[in-house]
Amino acid sequence: MGKSLAITLGQHSIAGVKPQNEDFHGVSVPKGAGLDSKGIAVVLADGVSASEGGKEASQIAVRQFLDDYFSTPDSWTVKHAATKVLGALNLWLYNQGQREYAGTNGLATTFCAVVFKSQTAHLFHVGDSRIYRLREGRLECLTQDHRIQFGKDSAYLARALGIDTRLEVDYRSQPLAVGDCYLLTTDGVHDVLDMESLQRLLLDSGRDPQVCAGKLVEAALQAGSQDNITCQIARIDSLPEVDKDEFYGNLTRLPFPPDLKAGNVLDGYLILRELNATSRSQVYLAEDTLDTGVGKVVIKTPSQNFNDDPLYIDLFLHEEWVAKRLDSPHLIKVIERANRPRTFLYSVVEYIEGQTLRQWMLDHPNPPVAAVRATVDQIARGLRTMHRLEMIHQDLKPDNVLVDRNNTLKIIDFGSTRIAGLAEIQSVLQHSAIVGTANYSAPEYFRGETGTNRADIFALGVMAYEMFTGQLPYGEIQPEKAAKHKFVYTSARLHNPAVPEWVDAALKKATHPKLDKRYGLLSEFVADLTRPNANLVMEGQSCPLLERNPLVFWKGVALLEWVMIVWLVYWSV
Structure with a gap:
């Protein structure tokens, strides 16, 4: 069996010395195809202390991001999907904050997320929460705080969700390795624990992410943290390694249909005539005999010449996968029958008379x-x-x-x-x-x-x-x-x-x-x-005549040469 993406997660959050906890965190690990198409998302937010609705903002940011990201089309890249979601989320927080709290910072929060997809980590960051990576015993901070410092004790956030209609999100991606540990922290942790302390705690906890998360939070509290204290640790346990034999077997589990002729019936589709045939595929006009409301359809079958070619089969399936996800009057539609399993490999699309x-x-x-x-x-x-x-x-x-x-x-x-x-x-x-x-x-x-x-x-x-x-x-x-x-x-x-x-x-x-x-x-x-x-x-x-109209240019050159030749011949006589 081929391996799949898997992590072990540890997370812990406390209010600390503050009366309420305005930090919020979450994770989503989809099953099945969603794990491949969308990956695993680990998210952390810290309500801005100067914001009246900081706690509400952090909770909305985490929950809404996880809901909306996994609802975006499978065809979108992680970066495109996440930035689209964050842009919409930022505008909602800003406008809602203005209405509910009559101020620009009514609903504001820092935000950081790591999306693990296939063999890549995708990082998104706004504010002064942080993302670290521990690899082979060495800890590295992967984000830069959006904090402007005034003197020793005065600073303010230059960027956060909900403080402006415009949002600039830091993004980076990096390859994953089994054993990597990704650490997400709010400033209640990293303001009091330096890199050396964080690295030592991560290494000394026996790589049990949940135990380690508890110890990190406790260490920050003992070190005098004056803020809410939250951390998340995601350890990479395995990465996708598709077994080739298994993959090819899945592609070819449906046999290629035989050559079809008028009068043949394929899973309830009556073949009327062949529309087109090439060395790569056959296309037939057919009628759905099991669903009278459908009428005529077009069936495309793969060529027997490629029944042992995994690349060809993958491309054949790819075309149907694309068509299923498109909805426009100007794009051909796939005909799907949920209660009619296929006995052969083929695709069915709408019939267009024209x-x-x-x-x-x-x-x-x-x-x-x-x-x-x-x-x-x-x-x-x-x-x-x-x-x-x-x-x-x-x-x-x-x-x-x-x-x-x-x-x-x-x-x-x-x-x-x-x-x-x-x-x-x-x-x-x-x-x-x-x-x-x-x-x-x-x-x-x-x-x-x-x-x-x-x-x-x-x-x-x-x-x-x-x-x-x-x-x-x-x-x-x-x-x-x-x-x-x-x-x-x-x-x-x-x-x-x-x-x-x-x-x-x-x-x-x-x-x-x-x-x-x-x-x-x-x-x-x-x-x-x-x-x-x-x-x-x-x-x-x-533009020069040569670029604007090259034919006219060269005709002109030819005419000029002809005139010069005539002139030379005339004067040489």
Whole structure:
């Protein structure tokens, strides 16, 4: 059996010499898939003493963070999920504090958390609580106090949850090792116990985190702590080590279905006809005979050529995993049947009566600007849903967009989709960089870089350019030669003079080979296709003719050379 992430936790908190305890702490250890996708969270908060609702703030911060973090999409990275939750939590504390206590510090608290996911520790910190790590007998403080000192005895917090509408959270990540001990403390501990004392107490307690936590709190009290005293200790007992045989066995526990023909029934789905077949998969039109409310569906089956290829099987399952987590009228939907177990490996998606965008483009070789804009806008809506979940499609092209009879567009094929949250999990399967189809792939893929949302914007820009011109902005790109391809933009107006100059400027920016000069947001691209962006047009006009319109430039050079040759011949006679 492969190992999983496991910790032993110790925690202790007392009011100390104060009348009430305004510290609060918590931990959440999910079971099953949640342990892999979200990890384990250990959280500590210390209500700000100058805050009227410090105790309430610390309790809300810990409880709400644990609830909300584990409710975020599995596809989000730990950093993205936690900072989103903390940003919302900070605003709520600030606004509620203003209403309830008529002051900016009504509900304020320090906050620190460690999220252990796969083989990495993710640290989040605001205020003057601290996170330490003990590794191989050496203690190290991993956070820096957000405390401004005035003289010897006067200091105030520069940062905390709930004191401002803006929040800056310190974040860092580091690899885990079995035996690591992470220590979280409030200032009631570390203000009176120095690094040497903390290290000695951690080592002398026989590595029993609960015993150690009690001794640390007691030592701080004996040392004269004048504050609430709280600490948490998390010892790393094991890290994920997936057994390859077990992993591959789980992937292949469902057999590949046989070749299907019209009239065959697969788990209640009547096969009507084959829609498409390649060396990698077969796609069939089918009818659900067990649920009359569903009607026609599309079934995709893996090819028998790959029934012993774990990487292929993983990618096949990956596509369905992505589709299940997406909800947009512009993204294809998976059909799930909870009470109908599958006897073979296949996926079922909704049936769309219509055509691919590629066929639509062939049928409409000169579409008006409004039609292209509407098409781009719909595709952008689907991509935006993916990007909000930190998913990058990575294989956007006209063949992967369907147009139904109501002219609604839907993106299909999520086999190449990159999911940030899954990228954090160590996998025994090493996927090569997937760059989709070369003509629509952003240049950074050919340099071996990781794709971002700007790569999808590049592909969308190429598609828009092709709709206007029937051509590609950088010509045909051979995959084997893509790394050396010269990305020199050809004006869309050269192929289609009817394209407005401001539209051409937007297409050029969307497909710019340099990442930092491309649109950062889909909404920006759609906006510049909707109305002229004067700054963008002026920027394009200021470019050298060679960059703005290379074909015209070289035609001019050729004409000049011809004139010079004629002139030389004339004077030499």
